[in-house]
Amino acid sequence: MNFLNLCVQISFxxxxxxxxxVFFRILxxxxxxxxxxxxxxxxxxxxxxxxxxxxxxxxxIFIDIGLIMALIAFLGTxxxxxxxxxxxxx
Amino acid sequence: MIEYLSGIFILTGSLLIxxxxxxxxxxxxxxxRMSATTKASTLGVSLTLIGVSLTWLDISTxxxxxxxxxxxxLTAPVAAHxxxxxxxxxxxxxxxxxxxxxxxxxxxxxxxxxx
Numbered sequence: 001m002n003f004l005n006l007c008v009q010i011s012f013x014x015x016x017x018x019x020x021x022v023f024f025r026i027l028x029x030x031x032x033x034x035x036x037x038x039x040x041x042x043x044x045x046x047x048x049x050x051x052x053x054x055x056x057x058x059x060x061i062f063i064d065i066g067l068i069m070a071l072i073a074f075l076g077t078x079x080x081x082x083x084x085x086x087x088x089x090x
Numbered sequence: 091m092i093e094y095l096s097g098i099f100i101l102t103g104s105l106l107i108x109x110x111x112x113x114x115x116x117x118x119x120x121x122x123r124m125s126a127t128t129k130a131s132t133l134g135v136s137l138t139l140i141g142v143s144l145t146w147l148d149i150s151t152x153x154x155x156x157x158x159x160x161x162x163x164l165t166a167p168v169a170a171h172x173x174x175x176x177x178x179x180x181x182x183x184x185x186x187x188x189x190x191x192x193x194x195x196x197x198x199x200x201x202x203x204x205x
Contacts, residue, residue, distance in 0.1 A: 004145065007097035011104035011138070018104075018111030025114050033120050033177040040169060041114055041127045047158065048107055048138040052100060060146050063154045066139070070158050074165040081172035088179050090200045 008055050015049045036080045043073035092144060099141030106134030119185040120177050128170045132162050 022045060025038040047066040054062035113126025136159045143155040178193065179202060198205055 004093045004097045011100050014104040014108045018108045021111040021115050044131045048135045051142045060151045077169040081176045084176040
């Protein structure tokens with residue numbers, strides 16, 4: 001087992017723990033805005049997870065998933081925030 | 091040699107991601123949570139992507155990684171601004187130890203414009 005393999009395994013554990021913690025915030029978040037922030041962070045962690053997974057699986061097609069996830073996360077966050085703000089306008 | 095550099099980049103990036111996840115769990119307030127997530131997670135994802143593309147040493151992977159990093163750096167502040175604005179108008183509860191609220195009584199509640 002070389003050094004890079006060890007680093008990939010450790011970073012899988014770290015990113016997995018952080019995904020669980022962020023998902024806990026999505027479940028319990030007191031307001032809807034907390035849930036949206038947590039969802040945004042969840043997608044960012046997903047990008048990092050898939051880029052490390054491309055090293056684990058030795059196939060660099062997995063980087064493309066990060067591109068799509070970054071685009072969709074931004075659009076979703078902006079749409080939710082716009083809806084939450086416009087809902088209060090009189 | 092480049093293997094060690096890449097491994098150190100990946101480890102630092104995942105540690106920063108873990109720090110931002112702990113921040114979103116432990117911070118007391120929506121706005122402090124946003125300050126923990128936007129900074130640390132952007133830097134963590136960027137370092138992880140740089141480490142991964144250092145291992146591949148491939149022009150297409152490098153271009154995609156740089157594109158993702160530039161896109162994250164452009165969009166994370168915009169998204170945080172939009173959520174913060176929505177949360178302020180939605181009257182999300184501030185932390186009880188908050189000292190300064192400079193926007194108080196400066197916005198019109200009905201039209202969401204500055205007085």
